[in-house]
Amino acid sequence: MYIIITIWIILVYPYTTVHAQCNITLNTLEDKEADCKHQGFTSVPTNLPPDLKILDLSYNRLTRLGDNSFHRYKYLEQLILDNNIMNFLDAKAFTGLSLLRRLSMVKNQLNVFTSYPPGVFESLQNLSALDVSRNMKTPEYNPYRIPVGELCNLCELSIDLVLNATFGQQFRKLHNLRKLRFDYCHVDILYNETFSDMPVNINEFHMTTCKHFVVIEVGVLVPFPHLKVLNLTNSNIHLTQALRIVQPFQNKSMDAILFRGITHGNIKHDLDAVVLTQDMMKYISTICITTLDFSDNQIISVKNNSIVSFKHPQCFEHIMVSSNSFSLETWAVNLFLFVFRMTNIKMFDFSYFPLRFKNPVFLDIVTKNNHTTIERLEYKGRLEIQDITVTVPNQMQFVRIAHVMGRNGFREIKVINSSLRQLEVSYFETDVFPIITLEGFNSLELLDLSGISSDITIGAGKIPLLIHLKTLIMKETKLYLVLQTNSSILSLCPNIKNLDISYHYIWKKNLIGQLPHLTTLNLSYNLFDDVPDVVKKFDNLTDLDLSHNQLTTIRKNIQNWIDTQHTKFRTVKLYLSNNPLIRSCDTTTFLRWILTTKVKFNENVNYSCWVSSIKKSTIPEI
DSSP states (O other): OEEEEOOOOOOOOSSEEEETTEEEEEOTTOOEEEEOTTSOOSSOOSOSOTTOSEEEOOSSOOOEEOTTTTTTOTTOSEEEOOSSOOOEEOTTTTTTOTTOOEEEOOSSOOOTTTSOOTTTTTTOTTOOEEEOOSOOOSOOBOOOOOOGGGOTTOOEEEEEEOBTOOOOGGGGGOTTOOEEEEEEEOOSEEOTTTTTTSOTTOOEEEEOOBOSOOEEOTTTTTTOTTOOEEEOTTOSOOHHHHHHTTGGGTTOEEEEEEOTTOOOOBTTTTBOSEEEOTTTTTTGGGSEEEEEEOOSSOEEEEOTTGGGOOSOGGGOSEEEOOSOOOOSTTTHHHHHHHHTTOTTOOEEEOOOBOOOOSSOEEEEEEEETTEEEEEEEEOOOOOOOOOOEEEEOTTOOEEEEEEEOSOOOOSEEEEESOOOOEEEEEEEOOSSOOEEEEESOOOOOEEEOTTSOGGGTTTTTOSOOOTTOOEEEOTTSOTHHHHTTOTTGGGGSTTOSEEEOOSSOOOOSSOOOOOTTOOEEEOOSSOOSSOOGGGGGOTTOOEEEOOSSOOSOOOHHHHHHHHHHHHHHSOOEEEOOSSOOEESGGGHHHHHHHHHOOOEEOTTOOEEEEEOSSOGGGSOOO
């Protein structure tokens, strides 16, 4: 038997009314907006306030926009018509919307050949962003007859890329177009002439979610000589091709080259996993790149240090090479040394590498006296810690080295007068953790050591005093190995505000020492059968997560302390889900408190309380 306690969350807006089935609100800029989603409208409502700045008619049943559909709303600056079933726009559908700046018609049935009559956009002289993506559902040939040439101030265009695309002269009139984004990519081949009708001033090119393999000719990007951002994320292009099409940008500068998740095996074109070579990198290595993303590309090997062959390392600010499969032994040290020599690098992500298991067990067939047996041989690989100290560049702000199935090969990570704010070294197999040395000023605010045993990190003296640290994350670190001998070990971080020590087997109540500035404490996924008294020492604590423990109730003195914290700070959050809370005569006070306290519990979570084995008639009603 259960008692269900439901917490209702009520959102209050500074100005809210309901008009014609739409919610009318004032946003933070004091602009009036109408939320008309999910109302079943088959036409544009005509009785909304005429001074609307934003109108959202998404998720309705609009099939066609007739003439003068929005003549009442001449002050509109943003119009959202996503997720309807529109298949045609009348020529004067947008008459009167001379102030409109953003128009979105995503996920409709608007055909680039038949749905847009000439003149449909003539009134939209101030439109800067048009999104008509995810309308072309089938890979059929359709020439572009959409009259975009009428949009003289358009800066951003999001549209589908149809099979054998031919755009037309009207696109050349978009002299202010800077950002071009293709979604629902139906092409299977891109020719050198495909984008020849596009204006030359485009500096951002996004072609994402091409699900079918796309064959690309080398000169496909020649029409974009001023390109600064090239984004092919999650398109099926293959890194081998992508590295060829950057040929027009040799010895130029680019803000971002984003090649994440573009490599998929293709037997037909003899393209499989990637082995990086100097020849493959010959074009991209000459480009001055600010942000480079090579993540998730099935790179299995790097030849001749080709990934560190860039001619302009000083240009890099962000590098992401996560979720590949190349070996570390032969060149990884050179990669780290190369990255940490970059004078302007701010973020480096080297994570999710399934390289090899730490101590594999092999099977060996042994024959003795004509009797064959199978023996299990545990291989203890030789751990070679190289006497290498990696110095973090002064400008580096974020480093993540996580989920690496390999071994540490460095003796020391040195931070000297650094701007480093976040350091994540988590979830990788290592017997020896590098010493972290801080010299001079440091700005480290977040440290994540999750997944690595505490006795070789913080317990082994590898972590220095971190005065400025605000957040410490130590999930699944066997912290109990250290706390049982030194409960004040976290005094190394005296000013932390956020502490996460979830996913342990901690059950002792007096588990950590004084942390006077702590505001958030995550103790979830442990073995507490009672709220530890130590929490009452944290005078600034306002967020306590005790979900997934063994709590059956909360003692009265803890209830009083939580209410006191709420009175002091006006907002306290307590997370208790997935605890075996008991409803009985012994816990009536707790159940009454959980119903009446002003403390915020888990949003949208029901608390189920077990009834102890007593007669139902003895259970008091609350």
